[in-house]
Amino acid sequence: MKILEAENICKNYDGIQIIDNFSLSLDAGDRLALLGASGEGKTSLLNILLGISACDGGEILKDEHLHYLVVFQEDRLFLSFGALENMDVYPYRFQKKEALDILAELGLDVSPDKPAREYSGGMKRRLAMARALYGCILLHKMKPGEPLLLVMDEPFKGLDSSLHEKVIRYVAQVLSDTGAALLLVTHNEKEATALGCGLLKLKK
Amino acid sequence: MNKVTPHLLHHSASKKEQFLTRFISIFLWLAVWGIAAKIIDRELFLPGPVSVFSALLMLTRTRGYWLSIFNSMSNILIGYTAAFFTGTLLSAISYKLRAVREFISLPLRVIRTVPVASFIILALLWISSERLALLISFLMVLPIIYENLLDGLLSIDCGLLEMAYLAKTPVSKKLRRIYLPALLPHLTAALSTGIGLAWKSGVAAEVIGISRSSIGNHLNQSKIYLETPKLFAWTITIIIISVFFEWVVRLGLKKLS
Numbered sequence: 240m241k242i243l244e245a246e247n248i249c250k251n252y253d254g255i256q257i258i259d260n261f262s263l264s265l266d267a268g269d270r271l272a273l274l275g276a277s278g279e280g281k282t283s284l285l286n287i288l289l290g291i292s293a294c295d296g297g298e299i300l301k302d303e304h305l306h307y308l309v310v311f312q313e314d315r316l317f318l319s320f321g322a323l324e325n326m327d328v329y330p331y332r333f334q335k336k337e338a339l340d341i342l343a344e345l346g347l348d349v350s351p352d353k354p355a356r357e358y359s360g361g362m363k364r365r366l367a368m369a370r371a372l373y374g375c376i377l378l379h380k381m382k383p384g385e386p387l388l389l390v391m392d393e394p395f396k397g398l399d400s401s402l403h404e405k406v407i408r409y410v411a412q413v414l415s416d417t418g419a420a421l422l423l424v425t426h427n428e429k430e431a432t433a434l435g436c437g438l439l440k441l442k443k
Numbered sequence: 444m445n446k447v448t449p450h451l452l453h454h455s456a457s458k459k460e461q462f463l464t465r466f467i468s469i470f471l472w473l474a475v476w477g478i479a480a481k482i483i484d485r486e487l488f489l490p491g492p493v494s495v496f497s498a499l500l501m502l503t504r505t506r507g508y509w510l511s512i513f514n515s516m517s518n519i520l521i522g523y524t525a526a527f528f529t530g531t532l533l534s535a536i537s538y539k540l541r542a543v544r545e546f547i548s549l550p551l552r553v554i555r556t557v558p559v560a561s562f563i564i565l566a567l568l569w570i571s572s573e574r575l576a577l578l579i580s581f582l583m584v585l586p587i588i589y590e591n592l593l594d595g596l597l598s599i600d601c602g603l604l605e606m607a608y609l610a611k612t613p614v615s616k617k618l619r620r621i622y623l624p625a626l627l628p629h630l631t632a633a634l635s636t637g638i639g640l641a642w643k644s645g646v647a648a649e650v651i652g653i654s655r656s657s658i659g660n661h662l663n664q665s666k667i668y669l670e671t672p673k674l675f676a677w678t679i680t681i682i683i684i685s686v687f688f689e690w691v692v693r694l695g696l697k698k699l700s
Contacts, residue, residue, distance in 0.1 A: 309606065328606070
């Protein structure tokens with residue numbers, strides 16, 4: 240079942256073409272990694288696919304029931320709030336136990352009241368990831384059968400090497416459990432292969 | 444080798460220290476006032492603290508004092524509250540619609556720049572002097588609330604709004620976690636500045652408009668009959684009420700945050 244299709248996407252910035260006729264098709268449960276060096280338009284492309292940035296040409300079609308769960312390049316956290324309140328962004332009743340389990344799996348054993356402002360860079364990254372993974376698990380439970388797409392933009396940047404593998408394993412487990420598709424933006428091919436992604440290299 | 448001593452740029456005083464400093468500075472200013480009154484030695488120009496506080500004590504024993512406070516307070520607070528709601532509504536509309544923002548910005552800039560006395564005289568042609576303080580405090584506070592809240596709304600991190608849009612975050616959660624934290628500092632500044640301004644402009648309106656049974660009218664009467672201690676006593680009353688409401692506003696916002 241197709242969940243997202245992009246055809247001939249083009250994007251210019253100040254007269255420079257950064258995305259030129261890009262096409263993509265994702266089925267439910269697919270895992271795809273967009274690889275490329277910095278400045279090759281990966282994040283711009285992602286924003287266009289998410290519908291939060293306009294393209295200069297081309298068309299995007301998505302399943303009407305598709306749910307996006309996103310880990311942005313920046314963490315985009317509520318800095319004055321604790322971990323649980325940062326995860327409670329979905330239009331359903333908050334499932335505290337599931338949220339705490341995810342935090343534990345990602346090695347975020349902090350007081351839930353500690354504001355995100357006081358987290359280290361790596362902890363903020365893991366919290367941003369926890370929010371998206373919690374969304375996957377929650378929506379899989381609340382809206383069974385509806386397609387999920389986990390979008391992650393450089394999610395493992397800044398993570399301690401000791402946690403790196405553990406986090407990747409957990410992301411892979413959530414993807415398998417929920418049947419969510421994955422669109423990963425990275426410049427690290429190893430991460431992409433560890434998550435079982437097909438590779439799509441972007442070139443200028 | 445030299446020993447490293449910490450160079451602390453921010454010294455945070457304890458509550459006890461703050462209270463003591465405040466108490467000493469009030470006492471020192473009262474002493475300066477008393478000495479100045481002694482040197483001038485003319486109650487008409489500068490009455491001393493003792494005669495002013497005894498005039499204040501006398502006033503508090505009269506029914507007219509409390510009635511005037513009630514009348515002024517109700518007018519000014521209604522004007523202030525109406526300015527808060529109108530300013531909030533207008534800033535929300537302006538945030539969403541750029542055309543409305545441009546349309547509203549001109550009259551609000553005019554209100555900000557035109558002297559309050561011009562407004563008072565003009566408003567006297569439209570409404571009775573009894574409600575003048577209400578209209579003037581409304582007009583003076585409205586631009587402050589509007590501009591501060593609009594600045595707050597425009598400073599909201601678009602990244603958070605995009606995240607909330609994609610997560611389909613309900614309005615109540617967005618209000619609590621995105622809008623309120625971004626608006627609170629602006630709201631605190633607007634409301635605490637606004638309450639002082641509401642009192643200043645409201646009382647000025649009562650003085651010029653000669654509103655019956657109001658603080659402003661008593662100020663005017665004290666000036667006409669050269670009762671300087673009473674004039675000072677009424678001024679102290681205004682300061683106390685204004686500071687009290689500023690404290691209430693700050694406390695309320697602190698609780699909210």
